Amino acid sequence: xxxxxxxxxxxxxxxxxxxxxxxxxxxxxxxxxxxxxxxxxxxxxxxxxxxxxxxxxxxxxxxxxxxxxxxxxxxxxxxxxxxxxxxxxxxxxxxxxxxxxxxxxxxxxxxxxxxxxxxxxxxxxxxxxxxxxxxxxxxxxxxxxxxxxxxxx
Amino acid sequence: xxxxxxxxxxxxxxxxxxxxxxxxxxxxxxxxxxxxxxxxxxxxxxxxxxxxxxxxxxxxxxxxxxxxxxxxxxxxxxxxxxxxxxxxxxxxxxxxxxxxxxxxxxxxxxxxxxxxxxxxxxxxxxxxxxxxxxxxxxxxxxxxxxxxxxxxx
Numbered sequence: 001x002x003x004x005x006x007x008x009x010x011x012x013x014x015x016x017x018x019x020x021x022x023x024x025x026x027x028x029x030x031x032x033x034x035x036x037x038x039x040x041x042x043x044x045x046x047x048x049x050x051x052x053x054x055x056x057x058x059x060x061x062x063x064x065x066x067x068x069x070x071x072x073x074x075x076x077x078x079x080x081x082x083x084x085x086x087x088x089x090x091x092x093x094x095x096x097x098x099x100x101x102x103x104x105x106x107x108x109x110x111x112x113x114x115x116x117x118x119x120x121x122x123x124x125x126x127x128x129x130x131x132x133x134x135x136x137x138x139x140x141x142x143x144x145x146x147x148x149x150x151x152x153x
Numbered sequence: 154x155x156x157x158x159x160x161x162x163x164x165x166x167x168x169x170x171x172x173x174x175x176x177x178x179x180x181x182x183x184x185x186x187x188x189x190x191x192x193x194x195x196x197x198x199x200x201x202x203x204x205x206x207x208x209x210x211x212x213x214x215x216x217x218x219x220x221x222x223x224x225x226x227x228x229x230x231x232x233x234x235x236x237x238x239x240x241x242x243x244x245x246x247x248x249x250x251x252x253x254x255x256x257x258x259x260x261x262x263x264x265x266x267x268x269x270x271x272x273x274x275x276x277x278x279x280x281x282x283x284x285x286x287x288x289x290x291x292x293x294x295x296x297x298x299x300x301x302x303x304x305x306x
Contacts, residue, residue: 033215035222038231049231057234058215062186065211069188078191078202081210081242084290088236137237 002077004146005118008108016067016101021055023095029059055093060135064101064126080142082119087137091128098129106138116148155230157299158263158271165258169220174208176248182212208246213288217254217279233295235272240290244281251282259291269301 023042030039034056037044045053061084073079093099107121120143126135176195183192187209190197198206214237226232246252260274273296279288 033219035219036226036231049233056215056218058211058218062209062211062215065209066186066188073189078189080202083242084237084240086236086238087240089234 001075003074003143004077005108005110005120005143006146008105008120008143010105010108012105014068014103016071016103018098018100019063019067020096020098021059021063021093023053026053026055026059026093026095029062030056034058050092053095055097057089057135060089060093060099060126061087061137063099064124064135067099067101068103074143077144082140082142085138085140087135089135091132091134093128093134097134099126099134101126103139110145110150115150116145118143118145154228156227156296157230158261158273158296159299161258161261161273161296163258163261167221167256169224169254169256171251171253172216172220173249173251174212174216174246176206179206179208179212179246179248182215183209187211203245206248208250210242210288213242213246213252213279214240214290216252217277217288220252220254221256227296230297235293235295238291238293240288242288244285244287246281246287250287252279252287254279256292263298263303268303269298271296271298 027040030036036056038048038050038054039045039056042053045051069079102125104123105120106123108118109120110118120141122139122141124137124139125133128134180193183189189209191201191203191207192198192209195206222232255278257276258273259276261271262273263271273294275292275294277290277292278286281287
C-alpha cells in the first residue's frame with residue numbers, strides 16, 4: 001500500500017533485509033563508476049591504503065537504496081529524492097561483508113507553498129555483519145499528501 | 154603526477170570531460186540499485202511524476218565520480234572519501250542527456266592530530282547540455298601530505 005505524507009511518523013523505524021557483497025560485485029560497480037585500483041584490482045589494493053579490495057563508497061550508498069526499494073520502499077509511491085545531507089563513510093566494506101540498513105524518520109513536514117506534498121527527512125544507517133556502522137546519512141525525499149488539507153485544519 | 158595536500162589551493166577549479174547517458178545505461182544501473190519504474194520502465198515512467206524515464210539520482214552521483222576518476226583524479230593518489238554534504242538533485246536526467254562536472258576546491262586543511270594528511274572540501278556541480286545544474290554537493294576527501302611538517306613551520 002502506497003504511503004502518503006500523513007502516514008509517516010517521526011521516530012518510525014524501518015529495517016531492511018541484508019545483502020552479501022561479493023568481490024565480483026565490488027569490481028563490476030567500480031569498473032563502471034569508480035575505476036580506482038583499490039576498488040578494481042585485488043593485487044594492487046593489497047598494497048594500498050586499506051590493505052585489500054574495498055567497495056566504492058558510492059556503491060555502498062547505492063546498495064542502501066537497493067535494500068530499501070527491494071523491500072517495498074514506500075509501498076509503490078515513488079521515492080522522489082531531494083537530497084542527501086551529512087553522508088559519512090566510517091568503515092571500509094570488503095568482499096564478503098553483509099550489509100543491512102536501518103532508517104528512522106526524523107522529520108515530516110508539509111510544504112507551505114504546495115500543501116499537496118511534503119518532505120520527509122530520514123536517518124539512514126548501513127551496518128555490517130559486526131554491527132559496525134559503515135555509512136550513515138540523512139535522506140531528504142518528497143512525498144505526496146493524501147489530502148491537500150492538513151489534518152485538523 | 155600524484156597530488157598531495159600541499160598541491161591543492163582554495164579556489165582551484167577543475168572541469169571534466171562529458172558523457173552521454175543512454176537509456177540502456179539508466180535502466181542497467183537502476184535494475185541493480187534503484188529498481189523503481191521511473192528508472193527501469195519507459196512505458197510506466199511516461200505516466201509517472203516525470204513524464205518519462207529518468208536516471209536514478211545515485212547514478213548521477215556515481216557518474217560524477219566516474220568523470221573525475223577517468224580524467225585522472227588526483228593523478229594516481231587514491232581518493233579516500235570522508236563524506237558528502239548538501240547533495241541536492243535539481244533537474245531530472247533523461248536518456249540522451251550529456252553530463253559534465255565542475256569541481257572547485259573550497260577548503261584545504263591539514264589534520265592537527267595527524268599532520269601527515271589533511272582534508273579537502275570540494276564543491277561538485279554536475280551540468281547538462283543546457284548548462285543547467287542537475288546535481289551539486291560538497292565532497293570531503295582525505296589527502297596525504299608530501300611533508301608531515303606544514304610549510305613555513
